[in-house]
Amino acid sequence: MKINRTTERSVKILELVAKANDGIDMDEICEKLVIPRTSCYDILVTLVHMGMLEVSTGAKKNYKIGLNAYRIGMSYTNNRNISEIIDPALKELSKELKKTCFFGVLEGTKIVYISKFEPENPIITTATIGTRNPVYSTSLGKAILSTMSDEQIREITKDIEFKQATRFTLKSVDELIENINVVRSRGFALDEREVEEHMECVGVPVFNEKRECIGAISASSLYKKDEDYVALGNTLKERAFKISKSLGYMP
Missing domain, CATH: 3.30.450.40 (GAF domain)
Structure with a gap:
């Protein structure tokens, strides 16, 4: 079975962010998941665009689970x-x-x-x-x-x-x-x-x-x-x- 690396990384990022109650920045994501910064950045931009993540701007961009991810997760329970x-x-x-x-x-x-x-x-x-x-x-x-x-x-x-x-x-x-x-x-x-x-x-x-x-x-x-x-x-x-x-x- 062939696993798509980008999709796998996207899911792992979502799982990691979901565990961080106060959010998490890109440097920490790259370090914990051992993902190149360029690849991680592209995934994060896409996930934010799709509503799967929310980003807060400050000294560093901080990522949290987005509303769309919540809706998708709740559909599991509702069904x-x-x-x-x-x-x-x-x-x-x-x-x-x-x-x-x-x-x-x-x-x-x-x-x-x-x-x-x-x-x-x-x-x-x-x-x-x-x-x-x-x-x-x-x-x-x-x-x-x-x-x-x-x-x-x-x-x-x-x-x-x-x-x-x-x-x-x-x-x-x-x-x-x-x-x-x-x-x-x-x-x-x-x-x-x-x-x-x-x-x-x-x-x-x-x-x-x-x-x-x-x-x-x-x-x-x-x-x-x-x-x-x-x-x-x-x-x-x-x-x-x-x-x-x-x-x-x-x-």
Whole structure:
């Protein structure tokens, strides 16, 4: 297979510029990619002309990703079904953790389970695809709420009757907001035996290219006193970040 050198260099330049949040000048591009200045200059001029790069003038010309490159990149996300990205990642996560993993979205004051994957020897859970559970007692719900302001949370939960599914279920919106503050600080939510007394779940929000929370992923299993839920939460944070990036999210 014959590779066109100019095209290859153009793509490598775009990749390099995309990683430089504050932009990058031509000298640094030439040095890092080992490209002759004359060849690099011609490529940069063309990419700027095509809207793939933007250039700011100063002591040195500084290059950043252009609007047209952003539009082309977003078309990848727009043309893919979200489930095509989330389902394989969730399936792999379930196999890795040996826990039942879910993807859920917020619908009114309920969490709706959209995807579910189980390990080889699953612990039976009552939640199935299509099941609805209260937003205040699920790790999925708390993860999603953690991306909102306290005022938004109060608005969503203003008509909720906090029912005690177990002795651990939260009893009021004030208790919920206090819990959400902890979720925000550590980056993951816990359903601490609040839906089913024998089950503990960890949840993390998922974002799209507009930096909007579109739902959350979670891992569920039997409650164990010696389980390291912080480590589990951190693993889910890493996986949720990868999923979000695949959906076009840029922090």
